[in-house]
Amino acid sequence: MAKRVTGPEIEKLIQLLAKVPGLGPRSARRAALHLIKKKDQLMGPLARAMGEAHDKVKVCSRCGNVDTIDPCTVCTDDRRDQSVVIVVEDVSDLWALERAGAMNAAYHVLGGTLSPLEGVGPEDLNIRTLVDRAAEGDVREVIIAVNATIEGQTTAHYIIDQLAGLDVMITRLAHGVPVGGELDYLDEGTLSAALRARTTI
Template sequence: MSKRIAGPEIERLIQLLAKVPGLGPRSARRAALHLIKKKEQLLSPLAAAMSEAADKVRICSTCGNVDTADPCMICTDPRRDAGTIIVVEDVSDLWALERAAAMNVRYHVLGGTLSPLDGIGPDQLNIRTLIDRVAGGEVKEIILAVNATVEGQTTAHYLTDQLSGFDIKVTRLAHGVPVGGELDYLDEGTLAAALRSRTAF
């Protein structure tokens, strides 16, 4: 049993920080100590920001994005192409695509992937809302931007099947050689996908 090195409030701060992805117990202790040392500049403003976020953050009932408004800013932006929806597994994927700023479209967050072994079926994901959005008639293309994992591809196939009755185009992200990538450093699966997804030059 490890010795306590600080009061219960600090121990609780460390335990909660350790639950943040990317922070283990050691990193959580260092982060907590840094916050405490910079109490006025960091700890107090962070506590206030977290309290405000806890009060105001909402899940968009249309797409599943995280925002302070429902519907979110992306869903209510009239400049976006409402006819194209990019389907992603998680909000972090949506944010990554937004950072790339490649397309000015709408999104749909599934909240995970199909995984029967983990008890995650269609009812546990945000699929029904996607079907309802497509049934509204405004959507012309669905872009499946799920991860190239077994679960991701299973989910993509399931969604393609569910959307087959609608007069829309269903596409997926290309898989293969990344920009700036060297063939010698790529795994066999990536190279095989790149060859299958080859395009005219």
């Protein structure tokens, strides 16, 4: 049995950091040690920032984004084309698309994907509010931007069925060869998707 070399406060910090995605026990120990060494420059400001985030961050009741206001900054931005709604699985996907800066549209965060094996059904996701938004008449296009996984595609098909009959154009992200990708290194599924999504030039 390993001997404990730190107090319970530091152990608790390590255990909490280890729960952050991308940080395992070893990375959590390194992060904790770095924070402790830079206590005044990092730990204090980080603790205050986390306290403020805990108190002020909320989920947007319209799109599911996280922000300090509700409706969120994206939903209240008059410069965005609010008639185009990009549907994503998680807030991290929204952030990724925003970093790309490809479209100035609105978003809708599902909060996951349908997964019968894990007990995630339509009522567990933010699908009903998407259908309600589309039915209001202000949305002309819904872009389904879910991941190209089995669960993502199942969710996409379910959403398409739910939006059927509404006066809304439904589009999906193209799947295929990434920019700079070499055919020899791509898997068969990606190559098949690229061929199916081929365009005229």
